[in-house]
Amino acid sequence: MKRLALRFTPVIFLFLTVAGVCKRPSGEAKNSASSYLFPTNASHMINSGFADYRSSHFHGGIDISTNGKIGYPVYASKSGYVYRVSVSPFGYGKRIILRHDDSTFTLYAHLSAFTGEIERLVDSEQRIEGKYDVDLRLRHDAIRVKRGEMIARTGATGDGGPHLHFEVHDSNYSFIDPLVFRSLDVTRSMRPRIFNVAVRGFETGRVRISGVIGRGNFYRARQTFRMTEPFYFIIHAADSYGRGRFKRPPKHIELKIDGKDYVSVNLTEFKASDYLDVRSLVDTRLSRGYKTYYKLCVDRAVPFTVFAPSSPLSGLIYGDLPNGKHDYKITVKDENGDSSSVTGAFVLQLNGPKETPAPPTISYFAEKDVSPMPGVALHFPKNAFVENVDLEVKRVADNAFNIKSDGMPLRKRVLLTWKVDDPKLQLFRRGRYGWIHEPCMNDGDVLTARIGYETGEFAAIRDDVPPSVGRIMVSRKNPFYVSVAPTDFKRYFVYFRVFDNMSRVDTDDILLRVGTQKFLCEYDIDKRAAICNVDAALLRREKYVEVEVRDNAGNRRVVKSRFSL
Numbered sequence: 001m002k003r004l005a006l007r008f009t010p011v012i013f014l015f016l017t018v019a020g021v022c023k024r025p026s027g028e029a030k031n032s033a034s035s036y037l038f039p040t041n042a043s044h045m046i047n048s049g050f051a052d053y054r055s056s057h058f059h060g061g062i063d064i065s066t067n068g069k070i071g072y073p074v075y076a077s078k079s080g081y082v083y084r085v086s087v088s089p090f091g092y093g094k095r096i097i098l099r100h101d102d103s104t105f106t107l108y109a110h111l112s113a114f115t116g117e118i119e120r121l122v123d124s125e126q127r128i129e130g131k132y133d134v135d136l137r138l139r140h141d142a143i144r145v146k147r148g149e150m151i152a153r154t155g156a157t158g159d160g161g162p163h164l165h166f167e168v169h170d171s172n173y174s175f176i177d178p179l180v181f182r183s184l185d186v187t188r189s190m191r192p193r194i195f196n197v198a199v200r201g202f203e204t205g206r207v208r209i210s211g212v213i214g215r216g217n218f219y220r221a222r223q224t225f226r227m228t229e230p231f232y233f234i235i236h237a238a239d240s241y242g243r244g245r246f247k248r249p250p251k252h253i254e255l256k257i258d259g260k261d262y263v264s265v266n267l268t269e270f271k272a273s274d275y276l277d278v279r280s281l282v283d284t285r286l287s288r289g290y291k292t293y294y295k296l297c298v299d300r301a302v303p304f305t306v307f308a309p310s311s312p313l314s315g316l317i318y319g320d321l322p323n324g325k326h327d328y329k330i331t332v333k334d335e336n337g338d339s340s341s342v343t344g345a346f347v348l349q350l351n352g353p354k355e356t357p358a359p360p361t362i363s364y365f366a367e368k369d370v371s372p373m374p375g376v377a378l379h380f381p382k383n384a385f386v387e388n389v390d391l392e393v394k395r396v397a398d399n400a401f402n403i404k405s406d407g408m409p410l411r412k413r414v415l416l417t418w419k420v421d422d423p424k425l426q427l428f429r430r431g432r433y434g435w436i437h438e439p440c441m442n443d444g445d446v447l448t449a450r451i452g453y454e455t456g457e458f459a460a461i462r463d464d465v466p467p468s469v470g471r472i473m474v475s476r477k478n479p480f481y482v483s484v485a486p487t488d489f490k491r492y493f494v495y496f497r498v499f500d501n502m503s504r505v506d507t508d509d510i511l512l513r514v515g516t517q518k519f520l521c522e523y524d525i526d527k528r529a530a531i532c533n534v535d536a537a538l539l540r541r542e543k544y545v546e547v548e549v550r551d552n553a554g555n556r557r558v559v560k561s562r563f564s565l
């Protein structure tokens with residue numbers, strides 16, 4: 001049996017800032033200079049919504065469909081200035097953040113190109129730094145933009161295929177659901193659906209799931225839960241719009257017991273500090289694919305602002321209710337205020353001396369240093385896991401160790417240092433289909449890494465094979481995606497496959513030389529290929545191109561190719 005990890009310490013409530021939910025900001029007209037403009041004309045279809053559950057974070061914005069194509073204009077949603085521009089083959093890809101005159105921010109990601117001034121700025125920074133990844137913060141008077149002005153074109157850079165990822169932030173950079181603004185809400189809303197209600201015993205971790213019966217937006221739980229230990233509620237509910245098919249999270253969840261408010265969760269906004277804490281809300285052990293189960297219990301050790309506990313017990317049903325039968329009602333709502341609810345009952349039979357009701361702290365993980373084998377040190381920070389976990393770390397081979405955590409994912413990164421005397425050793429994690437390279441640094445003496453999200457088996461493996469490079473090809477159009485942008489006949493795309501199945505391609509440093517000129521290529525992870533946009537006249541003049549690539553262990557390959565246009 002797991003130890004009941006309650007600490008009865010007074011906790012100051014810091015959750016009072018959660019604003020009225022499901023109410024649109026008042027005074028905002030559908031389309032005025034002060035309202036947000038929908039950032040593209042590609043489509044009004046939302047493929048992924050705000051606060052959608054991703055394994056490592058909340059989805060911080062909306063994904064607007066671009067019909068599987070790239071090159072649609074992206075417009076400034078409000079007037080302001082370019083606050084930040086960044087480029088990376090991962091994550092957001094090519095991204096612009098605007099700061100508006102009302103101090104709010106909007107963000108546009110996975111872009112294929114920036115317009116004029118911004119493109120030139122990025123280009124010169126890449127040349128100065130000599131690497132593909134750049135992240136620029138601009139002065140407020142550097143590049144001004146007007147509402148509706150084109151700032152970029154949609155693309156497929158970073159994670160995922162072609163689409164526009166769009167975020168709205170308030171002046172504190174908190175994430176705001178764009179669809180709460182009338183001028184951005186282009187969806188036809190349906191009321192949320194409730195699939196199951198569940199309870200989890202706090203001492204044993206035992207889960208009971210009840211199906212629901214109902215019609216329209218009223219559901220009733222099939223079972224009455226009989227509880228002999230402290231517990232909390234979990235709900236499997238979802239909302240739908242666009243192509244959503246009941247995959248989206250409800251934006252507001254509310255639990256009442258015997259008619260009294262117990263817990264409410266608001267997912268129409270969250271603080272930047274909550275961005276990675278999706279696993280404090282989502283029950284990762286019950287959720288599968290798009291079936292997302294939401295915990296109605298606050299983990300006190302995390303200052304997590306989407307929760308607004310009305311009860312002193314933060315959602316944990318403990319000693320504040322008398323033994324006997326109680327009624328509950330869980331209501332879920334979407335951005336438009338459409339709602340559904342489920343009602344049911346539970347019978348509480350707690351034994352033993354009744355503790356004085358006080359806000360408990362679920363203390364789930366203390367700082368810990370572990371050494372599974374000589375030369376290897378692991379530092380687990382405080383609250384590295386979202387719940388209590390029986391951690392087991394041990395050596396499994398000369399070059400490998402295993403971190404076991406009952407399938408509980410990491411909330412914070414674990415710091416690894418490994419004494420090595422080989423600069424070609426890299427860190428790998430065992431995946432379902434083989435070893436997967438982990439981002440790490442090897443200075444020749446020490447291998448360091450910050451292990452995140454998943455636990456499992458880790459090994460130091462030597463990589464001395466350089467990446468392979470395919471045939472170098474030239475095309476007038478983007479060879480990977482259909483683009484609706486006008487073709488620039490003065491330029492060509494030079495592209496080639498680059499692949500490294502060990503420590504992966506060093507994506508910062510893929511060089512193309514044409515004559516005396518050097519270009520940094522863009523790497524597309526999905527296509528495993530590098531691409532570069534080169535002046536047509538230059539290509540006609542030179543007979544050879546040369547490609548130079550490295551992997552993360554520093555193995556280098558140079559390929560020279562002759563071609564004619």
Ligand SMILES: [Zn+2]
Nearest residue numbers: 061062063165
């Ligand atoms: Zn997105």
